[in-house]
Amino acid sequence: MKRKIRRQSPETRPLFEAVSPHEAAVALDKDDLTRSLHAIEAEKDLAAIKNGIARIRQTINSSNGDQCDPPNASGETVSLRRDVLISDLDQILDAQTVERARYYVKRLTRAIGEAKTSKINDINLRRWKEYTEVITDSLWVLPRRDTSGAHLGWYWGNFIPQIPHQLMLRYTKRGDWVLDPFLGSGTTLIECRRLGRNGIGIELNPEIAERSRQLVGQQPARHGSITDVLSGDARSFDVGQALDARGVETVQLLVLHPPYHDIIEFSEDERDLSRAATPEVYLKMFAEVLDNLAPVLEKGRYLALVIGDKYAKGEWIPLGFQCMNEVLNRGFSLKSIVVKNFDETRAKRDQKQLWRYRALVGGFYIFKHEYVFIFKKN
Numbered sequence: 001m002k003r004k005i006r007r008q009s010p011e012t013r014p015l016f017e018a019v020s021p022h023e024a025a026v027a028l029d030k031d032d033l034t035r036s037l038h039a040i041e042a043e044k045d046l047a048a049i050k051n052g053i054a055r056i057r058q059t060i061n062s063s064n065g066d067q068c069d070p071p072n073a074s075g076e077t078v079s080l081r082r083d084v085l086i087s088d089l090d091q092i093l094d095a096q097t098v099e100r101a102r103y104y105v106k107r108l109t110r111a112i113g114e115a116k117t118s119k120i121n122d123i124n125l126r127r128w129k130e131y132t133e134v135i136t137d138s139l140w141v142l143p144r145r146d147t148s149g150a151h152l153g154w155y156w157g158n159f160i161p162q163i164p165h166q167l168m169l170r171y172t173k174r175g176d177w178v179l180d181p182f183l184g185s186g187t188t189l190i191e192c193r194r195l196g197r198n199g200i201g202i203e204l205n206p207e208i209a210e211r212s213r214q215l216v217g218q219q220p221a222r223h224g225s226i227t228d229v230l231s232g233d234a235r236s237f238d239v240g241q242a243l244d245a246r247g248v249e250t251v252q253l254l255v256l257h258p259p260y261h262d263i264i265e266f267s268e269d270e271r272d273l274s275r276a277a278t279p280e281v282y283l284k285m286f287a288e289v290l291d292n293l294a295p296v297l298e299k300g301r302y303l304a305l306v307i308g309d310k311y312a313k314g315e316w317i318p319l320g321f322q323c324m325n326e327v328l329n330r331g332f333s334l335k336s337i338v339v340k341n342f343d344e345t346r347a348k349r350d351q352k353q354l355w356r357y358r359a360l361v362g363g364f365y366i367f368k369h370e371y372v373f374i375f376k377k378n
Helices: 030-041 046-062 082-093 098-113 125-130 162-171 187-195 206-217 239-245 279-296 319-328 352-362
Strands: 018-022 025-029 077-081 177-180 198-203 227-231 251-256 297-307 310-312 315-317 332-341 369-377
Touching: 025 030, 025 082, 030 046, 030 077, 030 098, 046 082, 046 098, 077 082, 077 125, 082 098, 082 125, 098 125, 162 177, 162 187, 162 251, 162 297, 162 369, 177 187, 187 198, 187 206, 187 227, 198 206, 198 239, 206 227, 239 279, 251 279, 279 297, 279 319, 297 319, 297 332, 319 332, 319 369
Parallel strands: 177 198, 177 251, 198 227, 251 297
Antiparallel strands: 018 025, 025 077, 297 369, 310 315, 332 369
């Protein structure tokens, strides 16, 4: 909804009308702003360009206290991050030449008027500065798990919601399909519903699957997203049939968070990877999961493997890199290795001093990280 303003003389009237949504963003009349920027770009004098930009900046600042409705989807308004927009305007004001100022104005005009996205996500690269939530570093220091929405930390070995959240922002578009064959407490599907992605989760334990189904159902589904919680063995589950039931042939993201071998024993089911007799048997079972599910991943899309290493008989077992090699052996290329921190696990909770003593005695270091391997299907 536009603000009502008094009619002003041409000398004092704003170049466009600001429509304020909330303190972090500003909603602007798209057509008016674009016309103003085009007119400014056509100026031949640097002072004239800066004067026009200064007027726009002043209009934005004057909208700070507005209490107007947020912009609708009619296309008449555009919502921009206030701090980023101010920074872009200041960059123009700091320009030393007409050519450089025009370049910045033209770039801002494109950012407002058109979107540039890739095939794998909805990030508008014309306005990439606004996506501060998206992590692009290989070290993820996340101090605490997200407990908002339907997320609960009730399940041993579940991963924090920020991991699938980041993966979906980077490697999926709204309406894409995500497959998690080690669903556990349903974290991935909860994030699917929050971000408007469709998801299928497979959980070996029927009781855990039912509890996850109830929990996932508590999270409102945005943009009509669909989620299915299914019970079965990820090594042999007919996921193609599950996809056929939804009228799709492939998924656009595979998220694998398998047991870290026998660090936590999740069930008494011999099909459970956490029950594997040896690391070699574990890797064989993990490879069977890959062979079963990799065919349904669309070519050119991504597989994410979240896993950590383990100790056995005083020796560090590089489980993460062993699993990485199993993926690489199946027609995938490695895109990134993310190291994600953790300060404690449920197994080590309230035993920090004991583990420190064990580390000093045994000559090892206490695990404080896990890996997020990112692969692309060739």
